[in-house]
Amino acid sequence: MKTNGKRYLELFLTFTKVGLFTFGGGYAMIPLIQKEAGEKKKWISDDDLLEIVAIAESTPGPIAVNAATFIGSRVGGFFGAFCATFGLVLPSFLIILALSYLLKTFQEFRPVAYAFRGIRAGVLALILKALWTMWKKAPKKVFSYLIMAAAFVCVAFLKVHVVIVIVGCALAGLTYTLLAERRRAQ
Amino acid sequence: MTFLTLFLTFLKIGTFTFGGGYAMLPLIREEVAAHGWLTEQALIDFIAVSESTPGPFAINIATFVGSRVCGVFGAACATLGVVLPSFIIILIVAKAFDRFRESKSVRGCMAGLKPAVVGLIGAALLSLALTVFFPGGFAGSVFTDVSFYFSLAVFALCAVLAFKKLHPVAVIGIAAALGLIGGYVGEWLPVK
Numbered sequence: 001m002k003t004n005g006k007r008y009l010e011l012f013l014t015f016t017k018v019g020l021f022t023f024g025g026g027y028a029m030i031p032l033i034q035k036e037a038g039e040k041k042k043w044i045s046d047d048d049l050l051e052i053v054a055i056a057e058s059t060p061g062p063i064a065v066n067a068a069t070f071i072g073s074r075v076g077g078f079f080g081a082f083c084a085t086f087g088l089v090l091p092s093f094l095i096i097l098a099l100s101y102l103l104k105t106f107q108e109f110r111p112v113a114y115a116f117r118g119i120r121a122g123v124l125a126l127i128l129k130a131l132w133t134m135w136k137k138a139p140k141k142v143f144s145y146l147i148m149a150a151a152f153v154c155v156a157f158l159k160v161h162v163v164i165v166i167v168g169c170a171l172a173g174l175t176y177t178l179l180a181e182r183r184r185a186q
Numbered sequence: 187m188t189f190l191t192l193f194l195t196f197l198k199i200g201t202f203t204f205g206g207g208y209a210m211l212p213l214i215r216e217e218v219a220a221h222g223w224l225t226e227q228a229l230i231d232f233i234a235v236s237e238s239t240p241g242p243f244a245i246n247i248a249t250f251v252g253s254r255v256c257g258v259f260g261a262a263c264a265t266l267g268v269v270l271p272s273f274i275i276i277l278i279v280a281k282a283f284d285r286f287r288e289s290k291s292v293r294g295c296m297a298g299l300k301p302a303v304v305g306l307i308g309a310a311l312l313s314l315a316l317t318v319f320f321p322g323g324f325a326g327s328v329f330t331d332v333s334f335y336f337s338l339a340v341f342a343l344c345a346v347l348a349f350k351k352l353h354p355v356a357v358i359g360i361a362a363a364l365g366l367i368g369g370y371v372g373e374w375l376p377v378k
Contacts, residue, residue, distance in 0.1 A: 019240060019241050020240050021240060022240055022241070029242070051283070051287070054287065055276075055279060055283070055286065055287065057204065057296075058204065058292055058295075058296050058299075059204070059272065059275050059276060059279060060200060060201050060202060060203055060204055060271050060272060060275060061200050061203070061244070061268075061269070061271055061272025061273075061275070061276075062210075062242040062243070062244040062245065062268075062272065063242075064241075064242045065242065065244075065245070065269055065272045065273065065276075066272050066276050069272060069273050069276040069277060069280075070276050070279075070280050073276070073277055073280045074280065078277065081273065081276070081277055081280075082273075085269060085273055088241075089241075089245055089265060089269060091240055091241060092239070092240060092241025092242065092245040092246050092249060093241075093245065093249050093261065093262075093265055095239050095240060095241070096235075096236075096239065096241075096245075096246050096249040096250050096253070096261075097249060097253050097258065097261055099235060099239065099250075100249070100250050100253040100254055100261075101253075103231075103235065107231075110369070111366055111369075113369070114365050114366050114368065114369025114370065115362040115363075115365045115366050115369075116231055116234075116362075116365060117333070117336075117337070117365040117368065117369060118340050118361040118362055118363070118364040118365020118366065118368060119231065119234045119358055119361045119362050119365055120227070120230045120231065120234075120318045120337070120361075121318055121337045121338075121340035121341040121344060121361060121365075122234070122340060122341070122344040122357050122358050122360070122361025122362075123230050123233045123234050123237075123314075123358070123361075124230075124311065124314060124315055124318055124341050124344075125341055125344035125345040125347070125348045125357065125361075126233075126237065126344070126348055126354050126357060126358075127208060127211070127233075127307065127310070127311050127314065128311060128345055128348070129345070129348040129349060130208040130307065131208075131304065131307050131308060131311060132349070134208075134209075134300075134303060134304050134307060135304050137300070138300045138301045138303075138304050139297065139300065139301070143297070143301075144297075144300070144301035145301070147298055147301040147302050147305065148301045148302070148304045148305040148308070149305065150305065151301070151302040151303075151304075151305025151306050151309070152305035152306070152308045152309050153305075155212065155216075155305070155306055155309035155310075156308070156309035156312050156313070161216065162202070162212050162213045162216050162306060163198065163202050163213065165302065165306065166202050166203075166204075166213075166299070166302060166306075167202075169298040169299060169301070169302030170295040170298045170299050170302075171295075171298065172298045173294050173295050173296065173297035173298020173299060174291060174294035174295050174297075174298065175294075176294070176297060176298070177290070177293060177294035177297050178290070178294055181290070
């Protein structure tokens with residue numbers, strides 16, 4: 001029987017490793033979580049992890065934070081969840097903090113300024129790729145396409161606040177699903 | 187006061203973004219611009235930095251904006267704010283795992299949220315693209331500007347590479363190299 005203290009430390013260290021060795025975040029973190037928390041520590045099964053991903057998609061916030069909190073709370077309750085989440089966040093926090101000071105100085109240099117001119121166009125390409133991935137994952141129904149178009153037009157042209165659009169689309173989805181189910185029941 | 191604003195703004199961002207990754211971008215873009223914390227160009231630059239450093243985008247951007255606006259403590263406030271909603275919600279959901287998953291209301295909301303995120307990222311991409319391609323605002327004269335065609339070419343090449351599943355860090359590396367070459371070649375060009 002492990003002491004609680006040791007379990008908290010293990011959670012912290014495991015998720016520090018996950019936070020430190022995954023670039024880009026999001027789904028990129030899942031394989032490492034599977035290896036570290038699943039195969040090595042036996043905290044969760046592969047099925048559990050799939051469910052966590054499904055839940056993470058339907059709850060707010062970054063997927064990696066959701067997974068860390070969930071696994072931590074399973075293994076060590078509230079304080080376990082805290083240790084895992086803190087461990088996950090700490091590497092990013094420290095690295096970005098250091099970089100934010102360096103970046104200010106570096107961006108003054110001409111070569112860096114030139115490099116960033118290329119990088120900006122490259123980042124657009126990465127966002128386009130992410131958009132394509134999400135487009136493929138979205139349900140292929142007339143209702144989905146209508147929501148997509150409405151969200152796009154509201155934010156891009158009508159300058160509606162993003163939060164209002166998000167809440168509105170969630171309510172529209174809820175209404176649509178409930179109506180569709182009632183019709184099916186009849 | 188700024189600490190509280192940072193915390194509350196990122197609390198809002200953490201509460202209203204579903205799906206993680208670039209799903210956060212539309213709301214972050216709106217909030218960061220509304221407070222005047224970062225220009226669109228600085229935001230794009232930071233996306234590149236975030237892709238090339240460990241950790242989730244949301245954490246990285248919260249730390250970065252927080253530290254730019256008011257140092258280490260600002261970074262801590264923003265990061266805590268962005269993490270807190272997920273943390274609390276998952277703690278609650280973990281207790282009622284199955285009930286949450288099979289809940290009709292959750293599935294209903296997701297039916298609206300999944301496509302909404304596609305539309306929102308589309309809108310964010312459009313706005314960021316305007317900043318990159320027309321940095322001085324949209325005018326007919328940009329079409330005679332060499333740097334416009336340069337950006338367009340780098341974008342097209344990087345898009346092909348990204349869709350061929352080249353790693354994002356490699357895409358950024360190539361874009362940086364092209365930017366360097368383009369910048370120095372540009373110095374020798376007779377036209378600007």
